[in-house]
Amino acid sequence: MSALKVAIAGLGTVGAGTLKILHENAAEIALRCGRNITVTAVASRDRKKDRGVPLDGVKWFEDANAMAAEADADVIVELIGGSEGIARKTVETAIANGRHVVTANKALLAHHGVALATAAEKAGLSLNFEAAVAGGIPIIKALREGLAANKIRRVTGILNGTCNYILTTMRASGRSFADVLKEAQDLGYAEADPSFDIDGTDAAHKLAILASVAFGTPVDIKAVHVEGIRNVSSLDLQYAEEFGYVIKLLGVAERLDQDGGMLTQSVYPCLITPDMPLANVEGVFNAVVAEGDFVGRSVYEGRGAGAGPTASAVVADLMDIATGRKVPTFGIPAASLKAIPNVPVAAHVGEYYVRLLVVDRPGVFADIAVAFRDEAVSMESVLQRGRNAANVNVVIITHKTQEAALLRALKRLQANAALVEPPHMMRIEK
Amino acid sequence: MSALKVAIAGLGTVGAGTLKILHENAAEIALRCGRNITVTAVASRDRKKDRGVPLDGVKWFEDANAMAAEADADVIVELIGGSEGIARKTVETAIANGRHVVTANKALLAHHGVALATAAEKAGLSLNFEAAVAGGIPIIKALREGLAANKIRRVTGILNGTCNYILTTMRASGRSFADVLKEAQDLGYAEADPSFDIDGTDAAHKLAILASVAFGTPVDIKAVHVEGIRNVSSLDLQYAEEFGYVIKLLGVAERLDQDGGMLTQSVYPCLITPDMPLANVEGVFNAVVAEGDFVGRSVYEGRGAGAGPTASAVVADLMDIATGRKVPTFGIPAASLKAIPNVPVAAHVGEYYVRLLVVDRPGVFADIAVAFRDEAVSMESVLQRGRNAANVNVVIITHKTQEAALLRALKRLQANAALVEPPHMMRIEK
Numbered sequence: 001m002s003a004l005k006v007a008i009a010g011l012g013t014v015g016a017g018t019l020k021i022l023h024e025n026a027a028e029i030a031l032r033c034g035r036n037i038t039v040t041a042v043a044s045r046d047r048k049k050d051r052g053v054p055l056d057g058v059k060w061f062e063d064a065n066a067m068a069a070e071a072d073a074d075v076i077v078e079l080i081g082g083s084e085g086i087a088r089k090t091v092e093t094a095i096a097n098g099r100h101v102v103t104a105n106k107a108l109l110a111h112h113g114v115a116l117a118t119a120a121e122k123a124g125l126s127l128n129f130e131a132a133v134a135g136g137i138p139i140i141k142a143l144r145e146g147l148a149a150n151k152i153r154r155v156t157g158i159l160n161g162t163c164n165y166i167l168t169t170m171r172a173s174g175r176s177f178a179d180v181l182k183e184a185q186d187l188g189y190a191e192a193d194p195s196f197d198i199d200g201t202d203a204a205h206k207l208a209i210l211a212s213v214a215f216g217t218p219v220d221i222k223a224v225h226v227e228g229i230r231n232v233s234s235l236d237l238q239y240a241e242e243f244g245y246v247i248k249l250l251g252v253a254e255r256l257d258q259d260g261g262m263l264t265q266s267v268y269p270c271l272i273t274p275d276m277p278l279a280n281v282e283g284v285f286n287a288v289v290a291e292g293d294f295v296g297r298s299v300y301e302g303r304g305a306g307a308g309p310t311a312s313a314v315v316a317d318l319m320d321i322a323t324g325r326k327v328p329t330f331g332i333p334a335a336s337l338k339a340i341p342n343v344p345v346a347a348h349v350g351e352y353y354v355r356l357l358v359v360d361r362p363g364v365f366a367d368i369a370v371a372f373r374d375e376a377v378s379m380e381s382v383l384q385r386g387r388n389a390a391n392v393n394v395v396i397i398t399h400k401t402q403e404a405a406l407l408r409a410l411k412r413l414q415a416n417a418a419l420v421e422p423p424h425m426m427r428i429e430k
Numbered sequence: 431m432s433a434l435k436v437a438i439a440g441l442g443t444v445g446a447g448t449l450k451i452l453h454e455n456a457a458e459i460a461l462r463c464g465r466n467i468t469v470t471a472v473a474s475r476d477r478k479k480d481r482g483v484p485l486d487g488v489k490w491f492e493d494a495n496a497m498a499a500e501a502d503a504d505v506i507v508e509l510i511g512g513s514e515g516i517a518r519k520t521v522e523t524a525i526a527n528g529r530h531v532v533t534a535n536k537a538l539l540a541h542h543g544v545a546l547a548t549a550a551e552k553a554g555l556s557l558n559f560e561a562a563v564a565g566g567i568p569i570i571k572a573l574r575e576g577l578a579a580n581k582i583r584r585v586t587g588i589l590n591g592t593c594n595y596i597l598t599t600m601r602a603s604g605r606s607f608a609d610v611l612k613e614a615q616d617l618g619y620a621e622a623d624p625s626f627d628i629d630g631t632d633a634a635h636k637l638a639i640l641a642s643v644a645f646g647t648p649v650d651i652k653a654v655h656v657e658g659i660r661n662v663s664s665l666d667l668q669y670a671e672e673f674g675y676v677i678k679l680l681g682v683a684e685r686l687d688q689d690g691g692m693l694t695q696s697v698y699p700c701l702i703t704p705d706m707p708l709a710n711v712e713g714v715f716n717a718v719v720a721e722g723d724f725v726g727r728s729v730y731e732g733r734g735a736g737a738g739p740t741a742s743a744v745v746a747d748l749m750d751i752a753t754g755r756k757v758p759t760f761g762i763p764a765a766s767l768k769a770i771p772n773v774p775v776a777a778h779v780g781e782y783y784v785r786l787l788v789v790d791r792p793g794v795f796a797d798i799a800v801a802f803r804d805e806a807v808s809m810e811s812v813l814q815r816g817r818n819a820a821n822v823n824v825v826i827i828t829h830k831t832q833e834a835a836l837l838r839a840l841k842r843l844q845a846n847a848a849l850v851e852p853p854h855m856m857r858i859e860k
Contacts, residue, residue, distance in 0.1 A: 021579050021724050031646070031762045032578050130576070136725050138576025145755070146560070146568025148462050149451050149745035216461070277731065280710055294451050295566050295742040298732035301707065308724040315579035325575070325755040332461045 001034055004322040007041035007071040007099075009064035009090050010079035011051060014104055014131070015044070017311030018077065019053040022318075029315065033322040037315075041071035043090075068093035075100040075321055077314060083107035095119045095127070102317040104131035104310055110205035113212065113219040114337065117329035127329045128317035133206045134159060134286040136302030136309030138316065143213045143290060144331040150292025152214040154254040156429070159206040159267075161284035161304040162190045162197040163229050163249040167269070168282045171237045171246065177230065189284060199228035200249065200267040207251035211265050212330045214290065215255060218337045219330070220265075225345040227268040236355060236424060239395045243353070243381060245271035246279050250429060256343055263340040264348070271353050271428045348403040351380065351428040353395070356413065357420040360392040364418040368394060371416075375409035377401045391420050397428070431464055434752040437471035437501040437529075439494035439520050440509035441481060444534055444561070445474070447741030448507065449483040452748075459745070463752040467745075471501035473520075498523035505530040505751055507744060513537035525549045525557070532747040534561035534740055540635035543642065543649040544767065547759035557759045558747035563636045564589060564716040566732030566739030568746065573643045573720060574761040580722025582644040584684040586859070589636040589697075591714035591734040592620045592627040593659050593679040597699070598712045601667045601676065607660065619714060629658035630679065630697040637681030641695050642760045644720065645685060648767045649760070650695075655775040657698040666785060666854060669825045673783070673811060675701035676709050680859060686773055693770040694778070701783050701858040778833040781810065781858040783825070786843065787850040790822040794848040798824060801846075805839040807831045821850050827858070 006022075008015050022029065022037055030036045042055065043064035061067035068076045068090045076094035078101060080087040087108055094101050101120065103109070109116070109129055120127040130140045134157070143152070158164050162184060169180045181198065184190035196202050204224040212219040229249050240247050249269045256262040272279050277299040281287040286304030291297050303309040320326075330337060358364045365384065372379060378399040384392060398406065410423045436452075438445050452459065452467055460466045472485065473494035491497035498506045498520045506524035508531060510517040517538055524531050531550065533539070539546070539559055550557040560570045564587070573582070588594050592614060599610045611628065614620035626632050634654040642649040659679050670677050679699045686692040702709050707729045711717040716734030721727050733739040750756075760767060788794045795814065802809060808829040814822060828836065840853045 017724070025579060025581060025723070028581060028646075029579060031766055032574075032758075034763070136728055138572050138728075141571060141576045142568050144462075145750065146571045146746055147742065148749050149455060149459060149742045151455060151458060216458075277710075280707075292742065293455070294447070294738040296733050296736075296739055298566055298568075298730070300728070300730055302728035303726050306726075309726055312577065312579045312722065312725040316576055319578050320575065323756065325757075326753065327755075328462075333464070336461055 003036035003038040004075065004318065005038055005040045005073045006075045006077060006318060007067050007073035008039060008077045008079065009043045009067060010081070011042055011044035012079065013307040014310045014314065015079045016051040016053070017307030018079070018314045019051055021311050021315045023053045029319060033319050035322055037318055037322055040073050041067055043067040064090040065093050068099065069097055073099060075102060075318060078103040078105055081105055081107065083111040088112060091116060092119070095123055095125055098123060098125065100126040100321050102128045102314055102321070104129070104135070104314060106132040106202070106205040106209060110208045110219055110221040113209065113330070114334055117334040121328060121334050126321050126326060128320060130317050131310045131313035133209055134288060134302065134304045135313040136304060137286060137288060137300045138313070139210070139288045139300050140213060142300060143210070144327045147290060147292050147295055147298070148331065150294050152290060152292050154291045155210050155214045155288065156278065157207070157210065157251045157288040158248055158278055158281050158286050159203040159251045159304070160197055160249060161286055162194070163203070164281065165189050165284045166198070167229060167232065167237070167247055167249065170234050171241070174234050174238070176234055177232065198230055200226040203249060203251050203267045207253055207265060207267055210251070210288070211253035211263070212337065214253065215263060215340060216330070216332050216337055217263065217340045223265050223342040225266040225268070229269050231424060232269050235393065236426070239355060239383065240271050240353065242383065243397055244273060245428065246274060247271055247426065248278055250278065252429065261340045262343050264343045264345070266345055268427060270426055346404045346407065348427065349400060350430070351400055352398045352406055353426045353428060354398065354410070355424040356394045357391055358394055359418045359420060360390060361418065365394065367416055367418065368413060371409045371412040374412070375405045377406050377409050433466035433468040434505065434748065435468055435470045435503045436505045436507060436748060437473070437497050437503035438469060438507045438509065439473045439497060440511070441472055441474035442509065443737040444740045444744065445509045446481040446483070447737030448509070448744045449481055451741050451745045453483045459749060463749050465752055467748055467752055470503050471497055473497040494520040495523050498529065499527055503529060505532060505748060507748070508533040508535055511535055511537065513541040518542060521546060522549070525553055525555055528553060528555065530556040530751050532558045532744055532751070534559070534565070534744060536562040536632070536635035536639060540638045540649055540651040543639065543760070544764055547764040551758060551764050556751050556756060558750060560747050561740045561743035563639055564718060564732065564734045565743040566734060567716060567718060567730045568743070569640070569718045569730050570643060572730060573640070574757045577720060577722050577725055577728070578761065580724050582720060582722050584721045585640050585644045585718065586708065587637070587640065587681045587718035588678055588708055588711050588716050589633040589681045589734070590627055590679060591716055592624070593633070594711065595619050595714045596628070597659060597662065597667070597677055597679065600664050601671070604664050604668070606664055607662065628660055630656040633679060633681050633697045637683055637695060637697055640681070640718070641683035641693070642767065644683065645693060645770060646760070646762050646767055647693065647770045653695050653772040655696040655698070659699050661854060662699050665823065666856070669785060669813065670701050670783065672813065673827055674703060675858065676704060677701055677856065678708055680708065682859065691770045692773050694773045694775070696775055698857060700856055776834040776837065778857065779830060780860070781830055782828045782836055783856045783858060784828065784840070785854040786824045787821055788824055789848045789850060790820060791848065795824065797846055797848065798843060801839045801842040804842070805835045807836050807839050
């Protein structure tokens with residue numbers, strides 16, 4: 001069988017990694033696919049940089065979009081990134097020109113996934129994106145194929161390695177968020193502008209994609225409630241540990257009512273007990289827990305980023321195309337994706353961690369207790385310990401309560417002059 | 431598209447579970463596959479038993495082999511079990527009659543996998559077996575497809591839920607092997623004749639299959655070194671914990687020399703540190719760690735047995751067939767599977783745990799020390815603690831040593847009259 005011809009748009013670390021795998025493991029890949037996978041074209045602005053792989057006979061394009069239209073290729077691999085501009089244009093052009101697409105671009109899929117899937121499926125083309133979510137874990141394949149016999153009830157995950165590295169290091173070292181973020185930037189685990197990672201946007205993109213594949217619903221990034229880790233302090237990590245928890249930034253997507261159909265999609269830092277599978281996932285690793293009606297709980301862990309793991313996912317997607325293995329983009333045909341009403345996070349019911357920094361004077365604790373009582377939020381544990389002469393942290397673990405009630409109690413307290421800073425609140429996931 | 435027609439041989443718990451999924455999740459399955467999956471025939475001796483699913487219009491066969499030849503079916507699902515007899519015959523007949531096969535039968539694949547794969551591939555048929563290895567984990571799909579861009583260096587796994595349940599419970603409760611085995615039998619986690627599980631045979635079948643898929647080598651059950659958990663005592667679990675380890679029955683398959691090619695395949699109880707991913711896998715759960723040259727380490731955990739998880743894997747295999755997704759049985763064409771020389775376990779190099787029950791009298795410890803010294807086996811830690819008046823356990827953790835040298839030292843000691851019972855020896859996996 002003739003070789004599968006591939007054109008790669010974007011030769012950063014993942015693009016270079018993809019070239020490297022296709023070169024170094026060419027024999028194994030050909031044996032597994034029954035044909036070769038050949039790179040016929042690349043698009044990159046920097047032509048001189050050494051990618052460590054021979055590129056003789058490969059056609060160079062300055063413009064990825066032109067390559068998507070003109071290259072002698074069966075597949076366009078889009079590794080440019082970003083939900084708009086040249087990345088989006090390149091993928092649209094590829095599909096319009098009858099070429100399969102493999103992409104690592106979570107932002108593009110989170111914002112335009114349904115439209116792109118619809119176009120690809122109409123043209124009988126594959127739009128594969130294993131590399132977009134936790135590259136070192138074949139979780140898209142697991143959800144679209146391996147667990148496809150199940151109704152999925154819940155998907156939770158540690159979806160951003162930068163945040164997990166920062167939280168892991170803060171906990172282990174007791175150092176501040178700012179200090180550890182700086183170190184992560186020096187080590188290349190965080191970007192110069194880290195907001196995309198630490199504010200939860202990247203994890204939200206991935207969660208919206210996972211939710212779509214798990215529940216057969218259109219990707220809907222706007223439905224995801226997002227909180228990042230900027231306000232998690234080393235104090236919170238210490239207090240959490242004293243109460244028997246660790247803090248992780250989790251993505252959580254859950255069907256609340258399998259028949260009627262209600263969905264929650266959230267990304268937030270939360271407290272989990274050390275015996276939960278995600279609690280032991282440390283550093284830059286990612287992990288996903290999927291719960292299905294027949295398979296029960298299954299857990300997947302691996303590297304979430306980096307040239308090798310991401311390129312491994314890109315090449316796996318190419319191999320599926322080379323062998324003719326097809327799946328609808330989001331597991332079912334795009335036209336069949338069915339919107340599920342989203343439950344607002346205020347309707348969330350659970351236990352909560354609350355930390356209040358207050359002036360250390362008589363009566364303040366009574367004010368807190370009264371505010372909680374008046375909103376019918378019941379306290380499970382309370383810890384008050386002086387840190388310095390003037391102020392003191394009051395830490396509360398609530399019993400099960402509705403989030404709206406807790407927020408009302410905290411709003412009452414914000415009017416109290418004894419509060420030194422806004423309340424810190426995190427959910428406890430069971 | 432017309433329905434995929436399926437005939438199921440064997441209606442035990444997994445067969446009934448398969449019927450249940452195909453019935454309860456029929457709408458989701460049809461949406462994902464673009465066609466229905468319909469059961470047209472079943473073979474079972476007990477026709478009267480209620481499987482909880484309507485079987486109107488389904489043709490009943492007494493003889494699975496006759497069904498494989500005569501049924502109006504595209505796929506035969508073999509859930510009878512056993513490496514020979516009717517199970518083997520049924521699969522052979524199915525292939526000879528141009529029908530795809532889905533099987534949960536690890537013994538059959540471990541013993542006749544290459545011959546069956548060769549026949550299936552010659553006829554252009556799928557032979558799928560996700561359910562044969564850790565049903566609740568789509569690990570065969572991960573290795574054959576998701577990680578297919580990688581050269582795999584090492585696969586390790588907790589592959590037998592019965593053994594993991596017994597070891598977990600022994601550790602938590604301090605109870606004896608015999609006592610916990612009895613409980614596992616009462617709970618239905620262990621068979622009346624438990625030898626297949628506790629002697630490591632079941633795990634060895636699974637490991638041989640994983641090694642074949644991971645390394646592109648013919649399944650070779652005879653090459654697997656197997657030790658079970660009969661001789662693991664609650665004392666060993668306690669001592670291991672004192673030294674900072676847990677004991678797990680692991681399957682380990684490793685390429686020792688990626689280029690030259692040497693392979694080890696073993697199943698044995700061993701000591702691992704609590705920070706290793708498999709250390710926290712408890713009870714009846716299974717888990718597999720795969721290490722690839724680009725993807726790095728990835729970990730998969732889920733239920734290893736039971737109607738739901740195993741049937742989930744069977745139906746996923748059927749869905750691959752329904753959608754025309756094909757993979758060679760062991761990841762590469764059977765004719766291309768390449769034998770890799772196996773390293774005997776005596777050549778194993780590592781650290782060891784040794785427990786010697788000896789008569790508590792002067793000079794015995796010196797005898798032990800001399801035997802180890804004379805074979806150049808260096809001790810890292812030693813613990814001696816009296817249990818009763820007459821005998822005492824001496825526990826040794828060795829430095830890195832060759833297994834053959836340690837065995838020679840232990841052989842010397844076996845001649846020593848002070849040894850009350852044969853030495854207990856386990857490997858430490860890093």
